[in-house]
Amino acid sequence: MAGIAALSLSVQHVAAQPQIETAVETAREWREAHGAEIVRGFAHLLSLPNDAKDAPNIRRNAEYISGLFSERGFEMELLEVEGSPPLIYGLREAPGATRTIAIYVHYDGQPVEAANWTHGPYEATLYSAAMTDGGEVIPLPEDGDEIDEDWRLYARSASDDKAPIPALLAAIDALDEAGIGFSSNIKLVFDGEEEAGSDHLDDFLSTYAGKFSDIDLWLFCDGPTHQSGLPQLVFGVRGVTGLELTVYGPNRGLHSGHYGNWAPGPGWRLTQLLATMKDEKGRVRIKDFYKSSAPVSDAEREAIAAAPPVDDLLRETFGLAESEDDNALLGERMLIPALNLLGLKSAEVGPAARNVIPPSATAAIGVRLVKGNDPQAMLDLVEAHIKKQGYHIVREEPDAATRTEYPLIAKITRRDGYPAVRSNMSDERIAPLIGALRVAAEDLILTPSLGGSLPLYMFEVSSDAPIVILPIANYDNNQHAADENIRLGNLFYGIEAYAAVLTME
Template sequence: MQRDTTAMRLAKISRMKKLLLIALSCATPISSISAQSGGEIARAYREAHEVEILRNFAELLSYPNRARDLDDITRAAEYIRDELLAVGVDSELLQLEDVPPIVYGELNVPGATRTLGIYVHYDGQAVDPSNWTHPPFEPTLYSAPIPEGGRQLPMPEPGEAVDPTWRLYARSAGDDKAPIAAILPVLKAFQEGNVQSTSNLIFFFDGEEEAGSRNLPRYMETFKDRLDPIDIWLFFDGPAHPSGRPQITFGVRGSMGMEVTVYGAARNLHSGHYGNWAPDTGVILSRLLVSMKDEAGRVLVDGWYDTAEPIGEEERAALAAMPAWDEQLKRELGIVRSEGEPESLPERLMVPALNIRGITSGNTGALARNVIPNTAVAALGIRLVKGNDPAHLRQLIVDHIQRQGFHVVS
């Protein structure tokens, strides 16, 4: 089974185009002869060019996009820039020294009175090829999800049908190259169909979102004059509803991380000679982590929820109107119970989260040794909501660690 992968339903391209049509604010044909709407023209183009769209998507996915590899990420950016140019977008790379470029583009409409900013990131999460059935940057088509018995398929030839239940496996097939694969054919359809947006469009594609967008503030300050005209931002980075339906989200939680290292002896010790005597850093760290969260998923760090701003009646009404999908989602994911029950997933997204992103202490499997590791490390992932301050939440965790009897060195 393929782990740590992103698969996408090819029908997702269609769903993303529906969202893009919203972003284009009711794009309309220039010619009064055509009775088709912008959405109808885009849909007709997709139906006539499904194989081409799929093959172009596979080519996009073949470009390695790890932010730390500047040569690879720049080649991916150049490809996207050229594709935008081909569909009529005035596009270029904005570059700061030794960091991934921003793919920037403008599509200005005569007489338009507002400007929409469209954000996508083209980099992907770090990837371990050993956990993949196929190399992560060699897009591979399957008849169905691999766990459900899908079989590998060749890429279809022009004129052949495309089955929307197929799966295309590759790094970033969903997060976040799928919106790019949706935007480009829509713009191509509008270009060929003589369709014009009612708003100016500015495309701003980030190359290190998965690495924390460390240089995004510098980019936005350096190229402030390019972004000043934007009236509202549309972020094409997020999942469809678990039911598979498109959703528009009006906010997302912030993200930060920190690492906690527990130290034992000055060096690793042989467990046969020192076991039951030397501090077991893995156990010590595990106890510390357990002290931060109870079995129901409530964070036990003092003050954790105090600064989260309560949601209003309008937000509560929106939550209540969402499809109830938790039970179906738990069955799909093989989960018996979720944290915070009986609260739903959308309700749980309204509060700050504390999760363990990874734990290390010594080795496992064939590399396991008869040692008591002298360190154990946990990477914590923190999600913030409105009202939270990153430095404040970090300090709450540090205070909690000290209350458990630890001396914090940094």
């Protein structure tokens, strides 16, 4: 990617880094020699059922994984809080290191509906290619077998999110075997209930605050690579909140003949109200909706411009003649807050539609947040806008007196939410990471923010260390669905990427 080489951020680190080149080369040779062993080891790890709600099995995973790192010089602990799977915690100090990198993985997986799977979700099954590309079952490799990068290993959590574990173990083994030391202290923070909502993470972070206070960089190893298939390093996620809005017509359904164009229809009111919120280009018209957003830095703009263009392909794939704001780049749109209309409902449509003026109409509105946006303050802006359109706001169904007093009534129910996280791409604690990863992946894409949301803000609260996300899984991994898989080339990329991380300048 010539575009990426032009990035001021990366230029300084694309310079020769012989110790990292050696580490990455060592990792590559190791996985070429030990690929079969790595795949079989991973298959065994995947055989441990890992639904967070399955207490005995999730603990078996924790103990097994903890043992693997313990054998490799990590001081391991299973941190406990009431009612949660253990948080796997480990530390391996590097002599003379002045930096501590925390590696976050989650070892639990999405619940499975076994009936939807081609094979048992916990029976890792190797394919000669993706099932959807005509791949066929092949046996797990024997030592010495050559391994094709397009082979796929199918099992729950093959990508999301056990894949980083064998990759990290292999990187460690390669470096240890070659006598190459780590350049940083490495902390392991492996979540056991991410897919169940990480409800106890807050509790872990506060109960064991001392273990997290000296971290200089958080590396989240989760998620897929870029839509283009190229590796990426991600600097943030959007936050999320939302509200449900109901407006009212008559207090009961009224015959649309006897009362139609006398009784105000709630659907008209809702559509008129919503139409004031966004223009036809998708720009939000709510006062100050964009105001609190952190500005987009030059580095972020350059990174977006340098990423492989995906917008045309996505528009074609999704059947869209145009995307919002005159085809503004997806990457740029992820750096401003979004107002999404997730659902609309008033009475019925289709064969169930009746000739009735309905009593109410409801919209489910989702808000995606960027850095700087406070979830509740953003909902305050939406509410202020609704008030400005003449609406009286209530929290419960309006009573008769309220209905008689106010022509326009909006019931608003706020959703919970949490803020965005977006690390400064120019942060000096991140720069060496970018440089190191470029050795393992010269096409590395720098992504200022995912559009989706993860509660990474919790880690910001516990220290001021920057947070970055380093995904290794293939984009088409069937994450959260049946027949989840990992492409072995992506697993192998992970080994080299982690070797670079462990030895970064």
